[in-house]
Amino acid sequence: MKTIKSLIILIALSVGITSCSDNNESPMPVTENPLEAYNLTSSFEANGHMLELYSEKEVLTTGYNELYLQIKDLSTGEYIPNATISWNPVMHMTQMSHSCPKSEISATEEKTVYKGFVVFQMASNANEYWELNLEYSFGGTTYTISETIEVNAPADGKKTVNVFMGADDARYVLAMMPLTPEVAINDLSAVLFKMESMMSFQPIENYTIKLDPRMPGMGNHSSPNNEDLIYDATAGNYAGKLSLTMTGYWKINLQLLNANDEILKGESVTEENESSSLYFEIEF
Amino acid sequence: MKSNYSFRVRSACIKYPLVVLGLCLMLIFQSKLQAQEPIEFQTLDSILTIDLKEVIVISSFKRSIEHKSQPNPLSTLDEYLESSKKISMVKRGAYAWDPMLNDMTSERLSITIDGMRIFGACTDKMDPITSYVDVSNLSDVQVKSGQQGAQHGNVIGGAIDMRLEKSNFKPLGWTAAVETGYETNNTSQIVGGELNYSDENFYLDTDIIYRKAENYTAGGGEEVAFSQYEKYNLSANAGYKVSDDQKLLASFIFDEARDVGYPALPMDVSLARAFIGSLSWVQSNFIGNLENWESKLYANTITHIMDDSQRPDVPIRMDMPGWSDTYGFYSQTELSFDNHRFMGKIDGFYNRSLAEMTMYPNNPNEQEMFMLTWPDVRTLNTGLYLEDKINLSDGILKLATRLAYQSFHVADDFGLNSLRIFYPDMDQRQTRTLKSVSAHYHKQFKKWHVNGGVAYGDRAPSVSEGFGFYLFNSFDNHDYIGNPNLKNEKALETRIKVTLPLDNLELGLEGNYFHTRDYIIGEIDPTLNEMTIGADGVKVYTNLKHANLYNVSMDMEYKFTSELNWSGRVSYHRGIDHNGRNLPFISPVDYRSQLSYAHGSFSGSVTLSGAMEQTNFSPTFGEDRTSAYTLLSLSLGKTFSFGGNTLYVKAGVENLFDTYYSTYSDWNNIPRMGRNFFMTLSYAIN
Numbered sequence: 001m002k003t004i005k006s007l008i009i010l011i012a013l014s015v016g017i018t019s020c021s022d023n024n025e026s027p028m029p030v031t032e033n034p035l036e037a038y039n040l041t042s043s044f045e046a047n048g049h050m051l052e053l054y055s056e057k058e059v060l061t062t063g064y065n066e067l068y069l070q071i072k073d074l075s076t077g078e079y080i081p082n083a084t085i086s087w088n089p090v091m092h093m094t095q096m097s098h099s100c101p102k103s104e105i106s107a108t109e110e111k112t113v114y115k116g117f118v119v120f121q122m123a124s125n126a127n128e129y130w131e132l133n134l135e136y137s138f139g140g141t142t143y144t145i146s147e148t149i150e151v152n153a154p155a156d157g158k159k160t161v162n163v164f165m166g167a168d169d170a171r172y173v174l175a176m177m178p179l180t181p182e183v184a185i186n187d188l189s190a191v192l193f194k195m196e197s198m199m200s201f202q203p204i205e206n207y208t209i210k211l212d213p214r215m216p217g218m219g220n221h222s223s224p225n226n227e228d229l230i231y232d233a234t235a236g237n238y239a240g241k242l243s244l245t246m247t248g249y250w251k252i253n254l255q256l257l258n259a260n261d262e263i264l265k266g267e268s269v270t271e272e273n274e275s276s277s278l279y280f281e282i283e284f
Numbered sequence: 285m286k287s288n289y290s291f292r293v294r295s296a297c298i299k300y301p302l303v304v305l306g307l308c309l310m311l312i313f314q315s316k317l318q319a320q321e322p323i324e325f326q327t328l329d330s331i332l333t334i335d336l337k338e339v340i341v342i343s344s345f346k347r348s349i350e351h352k353s354q355p356n357p358l359s360t361l362d363e364y365l366e367s368s369k370k371i372s373m374v375k376r377g378a379y380a381w382d383p384m385l386n387d388m389t390s391e392r393l394s395i396t397i398d399g400m401r402i403f404g405a406c407t408d409k410m411d412p413i414t415s416y417v418d419v420s421n422l423s424d425v426q427v428k429s430g431q432q433g434a435q436h437g438n439v440i441g442g443a444i445d446m447r448l449e450k451s452n453f454k455p456l457g458w459t460a461a462v463e464t465g466y467e468t469n470n471t472s473q474i475v476g477g478e479l480n481y482s483d484e485n486f487y488l489d490t491d492i493i494y495r496k497a498e499n500y501t502a503g504g505g506e507e508v509a510f511s512q513y514e515k516y517n518l519s520a521n522a523g524y525k526v527s528d529d530q531k532l533l534a535s536f537i538f539d540e541a542r543d544v545g546y547p548a549l550p551m552d553v554s555l556a557r558a559f560i561g562s563l564s565w566v567q568s569n570f571i572g573n574l575e576n577w578e579s580k581l582y583a584n585t586i587t588h589i590m591d592d593s594q595r596p597d598v599p600i601r602m603d604m605p606g607w608s609d610t611y612g613f614y615s616q617t618e619l620s621f622d623n624h625r626f627m628g629k630i631d632g633f634y635n636r637s638l639a640e641m642t643m644y645p646n647n648p649n650e651q652e653m654f655m656l657t658w659p660d661v662r663t664l665n666t667g668l669y670l671e672d673k674i675n676l677s678d679g680i681l682k683l684a685t686r687l688a689y690q691s692f693h694v695a696d697d698f699g700l701n702s703l704r705i706f707y708p709d710m711d712q713r714q715t716r717t718l719k720s721v722s723a724h725y726h727k728q729f730k731k732w733h734v735n736g737g738v739a740y741g742d743r744a745p746s747v748s749e750g751f752g753f754y755l756f757n758s759f760d761n762h763d764y765i766g767n768p769n770l771k772n773e774k775a776l777e778t779r780i781k782v783t784l785p786l787d788n789l790e791l792g793l794e795g796n797y798f799h800t801r802d803y804i805i806g807e808i809d810p811t812l813n814e815m816t817i818g819a820d821g822v823k824v825y826t827n828l829k830h831a832n833l834y835n836v837s838m839d840m841e842y843k844f845t846s847e848l849n850w851s852g853r854v855s856y857h858r859g860i861d862h863n864g865r866n867l868p869f870i871s872p873v874d875y876r877s878q879l880s881y882a883h884g885s886f887s888g889s890v891t892l893s894g895a896m897e898q899t900n901f902s903p904t905f906g907e908d909r910t911s912a913y914t915l916l917s918l919s920l921g922k923t924f925s926f927g928g929n930t931l932y933v934k935a936g937v938e939n940l941f942d943t944y945y946s947t948y949s950d951w952n953n954i955p956r957m958g959r960n961f962f963m964t965l966s967y968a969i970n
Contacts, residue, residue, distance in 0.1 A: 183655060184701030185708065217645040218600070218653065222813035225705055243705045245754070245815065248645065248653030283651050 034110045035068050042132075044147040048074050051134060051145060056178065060151045062120045063160035064175040064191060069105065069114040071136060079112035083138035088199075089118055089149070093128045101173050101193035101201040103236075119175040119191060121163045123153040158281035166256065166264035171195035174209070174256065174278070177237060181244055181284045188242040190229055190280075192256075205231045209238050210255040212269050212276070217249055220274055244282070252280040337432065340368045340425040343449050355889050355919035357934055358465035358474045358964045360495070361419050361446075369839065369853060370427050371444070372871055376548040376951040378470065378500055379513035379541065380415035380556070384949065386429060386796065386835055387857050387870050388441030391746035391804075392773075396436050396445045398535065399580060400562055401633040405588035405608035406553075407657045407748060407755045410546060414446070416539040416558040416586070420463075420476045420493035421519040423449035429796060430777045431722040431739035434686040435629060435669050438718040438743045440775045440800065448535055450521050451482035451489050461968040463493075469960035470500035470511070489521040499545070502955035503944035510545030510552055510594065531566040543594075548951035549758050551592045551604065560584040570617050579615035599817035600646060606639035606658065616669075623675035632666035637747045638696070641754075657755055659699020661747045665690040667718070679727035682737075686720040690744045692768075694751060702753050703768065706824075710768050716744045718772065735781040742774040749804050749825045754815040757806075759868075759951055760823070760906035763814050764806050767825040775800040788843040795836040803831035803861065808904075829862040833870075852877035858900060868905035871948055872898035872912075885923040889936075892916055898948045908953070913945035928970045935963040 038054035045051075054068040071080040085105040091098050105116040124130055132149045135142060154160065161175040177189040190209060193201040209229035215221045229240035244250060253276035255266030266278035342364060354364055362381040365371045373381035374389060385393055395413040396402070404411040426445045428435075433443025458481050465474035478491035494516040501507050519537040526532055537560040544553040562582035570577035590604040612633030619626040639658035645651070667688030674681045693713045694700045704710050722739030745767070748755055752766035779796035806823030814822050839853035854875040859867035874895035881888045894914035901907035919936030942959040950956065 182701060183698055183705075185705050215653070217647060217650055218643070218815060219817040221815050223705060224812055225708065245702065245705060246641075246643075246653045246655040247651060248643070249647075249650040 034113055035070065038068055041067075042147070042149050044134075044145055045074070046145040046147075047143040049080070049143070050074055051136075053132075053149075060118075060120065060149060061154045062123050062151060063154065064117060064119050064177050066117045066178065067115070068108075069116075070112055071138075080138055081111035082107070083114070083136050085114050085134065085136040087116070087118075087135075088133045089120070090131045090133065090199075091122065091128065092131060096198065098198040099201065101175070101191065101203075117191070119161060119173055119193065120151045121161060121173060122151070124149075124151045156283060158283055160280055162254075162265075162278055162280075164265050164278065166258075167262070168258065168264055170264075172204070172256065172265070173201060174254070176252075176280045179242075179282070181242075181250075181282050183244055183246055185225060186242045186244060188229065188240050188252075189232075189235070190238045191236075192238060203236065205233070206259045207231065207238075207264075208257040208261070209240070210257065210266070211240060211242065212253040212255075213242060213244065214251050214253055214269060214275065215246075215248060216251055216274065220269065221245070222269075247284050250282045251275055252282060254278040254280065337429075338368060338370050338427040340364055340371075340427065342419050342422040342424055355891060355917060355934075355936055356465075356938065356962050356964070357932075357966065358419065358463060358476065359962075361414055361417060361422065364419060365414065365425065365444075367876070368425075368427065369837065369855075370429060370442075372874075372949055374409075374869060374949045374951060375947075375954070375956075376410065377513075377544070377546040377954070378497060378508075378511045378957070379515070379544050379546075380411055380553075382409050382412045383414055383444060384869060385427060385442045385444060386798065387833055387859055387867075389869070391749060392440040392743065394433055394437035394439045394443040394445075396443065397537070397560060398448050398562065399436060399445060399614060400560065400582040400584065401437060401610055401612050401635070402558075402560065402584050402586070403608045403610055403635050403637060403747070405586040405606040405637070405639070406556075406590060407604065407606055407639045407752060408549065408551075408590070408757075410544075410549070410553055410590065411556050411586065411588050414444075415541065415556065416517075416560065417446055417519075417537060418493045418495075418515075418517040418539070420478065420491045420517060421448055421521075421537060423447050430737075430775075430779060430798070431684070431720050431741045432724065432737075434684060434720040434722065434739075434741060435627075435671070437631075438665070438667070438686065438688050438690070438720065438741065440741060440743050440773060440798070448519070448521055448537075449489065449491075450523065450533075450535075451480050451487040453484055453487055453523060453525060453531075454482050455484050456480070456482045456970075459968070459970055461966060463964065463966040465962060465964035467497070467960050467962040469957050470497040472497035474964070485525045487521070487523045490519070492516065492518050500957045500960075503939060503942045503958035505942075505958070506944070506955065508547045508954060510547045513541060513544040515539070515541035515544070529568050533564040533566060534562065535564075536561045545594070548954040550595065550598065550756075551590050551602070552594055553589065554591050554593070555587065555589040557588075558584060558586045573621065574617045574619050577615070577617040579613070581613045583609075583611045585609045601644040602641060604639065604641045604657065606637070608635065608637050610635040625673040625675075627669075627671045627673075629669040630667070631669070632664070634665075635661075635663040635747075636695075637661045637663070655753060656696060656699040656702060657753050658747055659694050659703060659751055659753065660696035661751050662693040662695050663690065663747065664693075665718075679725060682722075682724045682726075684720070684722045684724075686718070686741075688718040689715065690718055691715040692744075692750060694768075699751075699753070703751060703766070706765055707768055714768065716772055718742055718744060722777075731784055731786065733781075733783045733785070735779075735783075737777075737779050739777045740774070741777070742772040744772055745770045745804055745825065752825075754822075756816040756819060757823075757906075760806075760904065761818075761820045762806065762808065762823045763816050763819050763821075765809075765812070765822060765824045770804055770825060771802045771827050773800060773802050773804050773827070790841045792839045793836075794838075795834070797835075798833040800831045800833065801829070802827035804828075805831075805861075805867075831859065831861045831867055833857075833859040833867070847881055847883040849880045849882075850878070851880075860900075865904070866900045866902040866907075868902040868907055869949055870900060870902075872896050872900070872910065885925075887921040887934075889919050890916070891918075895947060901948070906952075907948070910946065910948045910950075910953070913943055913947070915943055915945070916940045930966075930968045930970075932966040932968075933963070934966075935961070937961050 035054045042053045050072040052070045101119040103116040173193045192204045223243035223245045227241035229238035232239045256264045266276040366373045429442040433439045436443040463476040476493035480489040496514045517539045521535045523533045539558045541556040564580040567577045586608045588606045614631035616629035638660040643653040669686045671684035720741035724737035755764040776799045781794040783792040807826045809824045812822035837855035841851040857871040859870040876893040878891045897912045898910035917938040921934035924931040938960045946953045
């Protein structure tokens with residue numbers, strides 16, 4: 001272990017040295033693609049444009065997906081700035097169709113890059129598929145495009161999105177935002193939407209999401225100094241603190257409380273009740 | 285006389301600012317003593333000793349026969365220590381007992397090997413420093429109670445210094461010895477040997493010892509599973525006289541134990557290994573009038589691998605390796621003039637303690653669970669120790685002080701972030717100043733010797749107390765969390781000893797009292813959830829307002845004839861906190877009595893030892909009432925001579941009546957060894 005550690009440190013150091021010296025000798029060239037660090041998950045050609053969809057993850061998965069868009073003008077090869085884009089992913093199931101929670105698409109500091117998030121409740125399968133409808137306009141013209149996209153179940157099988165009926169008979173979607181878990185107090189964020197109709201999901205503010213992280217493999221060991229998720233109006237999501245005392249598999253048991261502190265979903269973890277019906281999973 | 289003295293002081297002040305403080309102290313007393321005639325120091329010193337240390341002789345100065353002082357010569361060092369007056373041992377099995385002095389364990393003591401600081405690498409105290417040496421390489425163990433041990437470090441309970449055996453330039457030429465022993469109870473086999481060369485300019489001592497024991501059997505025949513162990517220890521000491529006055533010394537110890545069972549714990553040790561080395565420079569004359577200058581540089585590294593691979597049934601498999609590396613130095617010198625003997629010492633050490641825990645989930649598809657139980661804590665301690673022994677007309681006064689600076693640095697970010705789950709505002713680094721002052725006085729009234737002292741000292745938290753992360757204590761069945769915000773623990777201590785040496789009889793009565801403020805102990809935090817499966821809860825180290833400890837002991841020795849000797853002692857201990865609650869690991873009344881006979885080449889002994897029922901126990905620490913017990917042991921020895929060589933045969937039986945018992949300091953009440961026959965053979969080649 002010690003040897004491995006020192007080896008890692010050595011490698012890290014040497015990488016550090018080389019990258020530093022690279023920087024000094026020739027400054028990093030301006031990358032042509034500002035999204036080089038992300039993964040191109042899909043690209044669609046229509047209307048003489050190429051629409052490119054990027055994600056932090058390698059593929060689109062169920063749960064929260066932060067997505068970046070670029071529109072390339074195929075005639076000039078230039079990326080188009082200052083466009084207005086709206087989207088609507090639709091799941092075509094065998095019996096019905098529905099949409100999913102999503103944000104608006106906004107411009108980023110990079111003028112040709114647009115950003116938003118989508119929470120997919122389910123994965124595509126042989127008979128059911130997601131269709132991404134995009135409407136974008138620039139230079140006074142509006143274009144539309146519809147393409148099938150592939151949404152995968154997460155490779156680790158861990159649950160990061162909950163679709164449920166609350167005690168108030170409303171349907172909710174609760175999704176965990178991306179987290180790189182560490183043995184520390186982590187910043188945990190989530191988004192909460194109410195399903196108004198098959199095609200409309202509204203973000204919900206000022207509810208509370210209580211959390212109780214547990215390790216089922218360790219006799220349901222819990223951790224101290226967790227903070228419930230409360231609504232952060234600036235960020236537009238729910239934020240709290242998640243303490244993880246060791247690596248491994250953690251079940252983040254949740255309870256959703258409305259603005260009147262009435263429990264809409266989830267149960268307290270007790271000796272008799274090992275877990276809540278509302279939860280996220282983390283493994284690291 | 286006086287002017288001469290003052291001149292010396294002045295020049296010393298200018299040249300050596302380090303000793304100024306001590307000299308000032310001396311001046312204060314000098315003024316008081318001017319009217320008195322100075323007393324020859326050496327003479328008085330040989331009669332009266334102010335240092336009330338206990339010396340546990342491991343190997344006798346007579347080279348030919350080693351380890352003669354103990355009824356069972358090749359018993360473990362732990363058994364030597366346990367049979368001493370002041371030390372008691374916490375036992376988690378047959379191996380690596382944890383020494384206690386004045387009912388205090390390692391975090392309140394300084395345990396050193398030839399003055400070297402070493403820290404165990406086990407978060408569960410399964411490797412006390414005493415487990416990394418053996419009787420083969422020690423000459424004696426010096427036990428100093430309370431602040432009398434401040435020479436070695438910042439202590440509350442005292443200091444235990446294990447001194448290595450050295451030929452020390454005695455012109456003996458080549459000498460060798462072979463020792464072997466066997467014990468029936470746990471089929472323990474011991475083989476040891478030494479080969480030494482010594483002349484007036486050079487010596488080299490080497491020794492080796494190997495022990496292997498199977499499970500032992502408790503009184504009544506019950507086998508104690510997982511009490512086996514195997515260990516070997518190699519050591520070498522060398523000295524070279526650079527000039528008549530200058531010596532260069534080196535020492536090296538390698539110790540390795542494998543497959544050590546801890547029946548009282550849920551885990552065992554697959555490997556405990558130590559490398560311990562030092563280099564010293566000794567010079568009898570130093571600068572000016574300073575003398576006996578001794579400086580040492582040392583380093584040691586310990587690897588300790590705890591696992592549960594041998595246990596058939598555990599809730600979860602885990603590995604808990606730990607590492608502890610220490611680098612240190614000290615330099616000390618003495619100054620004698622008139623009726624003063626002054627000693628000054630600067631010392632320092634740097635320790636790195638790291639321990640991990642990896643748990644393997646029962647569901648093989650889940651990730652391993654990993655945590656740092658000691659987050660790579662770097663401890664730096666530098667100190668200055670000064671003492672002055674002043675000969676008064678009717679006694680000796682000893683004044684001593686230590687001032688030290690200690691810093692902790694949590695070097696591993698993973699570990700720091702782990703602890704910040706509990707202490708979000710915790711600093712990565714912290715520093716503490718540690719102090720000790722003491723005054724001891726020895727006076728003789730006719731035949732009575734009265735020794736008394738008062739002292740004050742403090743200590744910083746140990747690595748576990750300050751930075752431990754979910755350390756499971758199987759005794760009280762709680763996980764322990766360290767607390768970096770702990771205050772230093774401070775103790776005010778008084779002690780008195782009265783001895784009456786008569787012709788054939790010597791009587792002694794000794795008592796000490798520790799009033800400890802900010803006593804560090806784990807307290808249950810009901811808001812925290814245990815980590816260890818099956819644990820009852822979590823304790824966090826906290827400072828109690830105060831705790832009081834009393835120790836009283838009486839001992840006697842009676843010589844019937846020059847051959848027949850009877851010794852005995854009885855001791856009483858009590859420890860309570862500010863609410864009158866009992867402290868853990870406080871001994872009940874215990875006693876030991878020995879009748880020994882030595883005539884010519886023949887020796888024999890009968891030992892009776894035992895304890896009364898433990899009524900003042902600490903249920904919150906998992907203790908329960910421990911029953912009284914009495915043990916009887918016998919030994920017989922005979923020396924044979926073959927030409928110049930000597931063969932020493934010793935045999936005996938311990939726990940003759942096969943009593944089933946466990947003591948107050950047996951972890952989780954594991955029973956002690958039942959009847960045990962032993963036999964040792966020592967052959968010395970001169």
